[in-house]
Amino acid sequence: MIGGGLAGLASAVALAEAGLEVHLLEKRPHLGGRATSYTLPDGSEVDNCQHVTLGCCTNLADFYRRSGAGGKIRFYDRLYFVDREGRRSTIKASRLPPPLHMAFSFLFFGALNFADKRSIARAMLAIARSGGQPPGIESISMLEWLRRMKQTPAAIERFWRVVLVSALDEELARTDARYGIDVFWKAFLGSRGGYRIGIPSVPLADLYEGCRESIARRGGPVRLRCGVREIRLRDGRFAGAVLEDGSEVSADACVVAVPHNVLLGLLPKEMGEPGGPLDGLRNIQTSPITGIHLWFDRAVMREPFLTLLDHTTQWVFNKTLLYGQTAGRGQYLQLVISASYDLVARSRQEIIDLCRGELADVLPATREAQLEKATVIKEVNATFSPQVGVDRWRPAQKTGVENLYLAGDWTRTGWPSTMEGAVRSGYLAAEALLAGFSRPQAILQPDLPLEGFSKLWAKRSVA
């Protein structure tokens, strides 16, 4: 297994549980890839960026369970929104059958007027009544679809954009409509629990200790600071991985779970050349996320997290509360800005000033509070961009090379660049590898079961 991010870990754990001896080679000093945390020089631990999961992410939940981290994810039923004037609204499921379970909250959602809500309800019904597959969405952007569905400007700005830019890390005009619609179908319409938000109650790196144990139980080493320089093929088969120190590791089969922009540099050149099997990878673009970590000298926020409307800042997480600590010695907040193209060239101080100005609108206590420490982490290539038609560039986990498999959120899973997508890719690679050894096994987990009218309508639309 080359790469110890979520895709590599999920695949490695599933293969070890299937009885294989897995050698995991990870370039960095820690596991978890993009979804990890590290210690700052002053001893405080920061996540690379806040990572959240949703109730509909069934494979990620399965991976956390397998690796003993399930109990470290806390799920929240209530979503909190705040607008420029500091007005709060919440969204929560009621007892009504899906897709109507959110209707009550939505009716009282203060940030939208009646015309906005009517237009949103119409679009939501079009998604639900078609079983998540409304006609005419091929090769168009989400923005184009919303315009065709006659969404009001406020509905687009204060509802669709708010949910989708943070879920997909891309602007609506660049997002494939299928990805945008899928978010609403899987998280908000198909089942009652799909929207529940899961947040780790520990630093991200603490979630992966169990993986190391699972792999070790089958005798396989987990080697950190062990970068691979080259993947060697001989007679059309994987022959070995050359490490940065020049030594070579061989194996009966190999799963490569590195980012897509690293993969081509490891494989023989012809695989990525025009006409080669992985040529399409060059067309996959990436989008940035900026995380801003602020430590205040006092309590400034009551909610566990807040979604901001009308601001550059999209989410604020109350890390002190999420870690189950009290604010006696101050409060640590983490802010997230997805698709943060405009921030890439801005200085750390400019970004901090911008965020402090916005926090003053929604968390008035921050105006008087002292900022004791701040860190900005810009991930320029945070996720692959779910641009229109991106699926045609995403390769399958099984390659043309008999004993070489690919994993990574960017491989073909149907999911956007998320932890769920990464785990799915790892499970699919493990299934393909086991099938290659004539030991087929189903590892991929099913989606949440559809409920209520959504189930009926999905059945009808398939029929």
Ligand SMILES: Cc1cc2nc3c(=O)[nH]c(=O)nc-3n(C[C@H](O)[C@H](O)[C@H](O)COP(=O)(O)OP(=O)(O)OC[C@H]3O[C@@H](n4cnc5c(N)ncnc54)[C@H](O)[C@@H]3O)c2cc1C
């Ligand atoms: C800032 C940010 C916020 C995000 N927020 C969320 C969120 O809230 N929810 C969500 O679901 N997803 C989120 N994501 C996306 C999520 O982190 C990724 O989709 C997922 O972690 C990708 O996992 P992966 O294993 O495919 O890739 P990676 O995590 O990139 O793993 C690849 C691994 O390969 C290793 N590697 C690279 N080169 C070599 C080499 N030559 N030899 C050996 N090893 C090598 C790397 O060090 C890395 O550990 C976020 C991503 C970022 C960056």
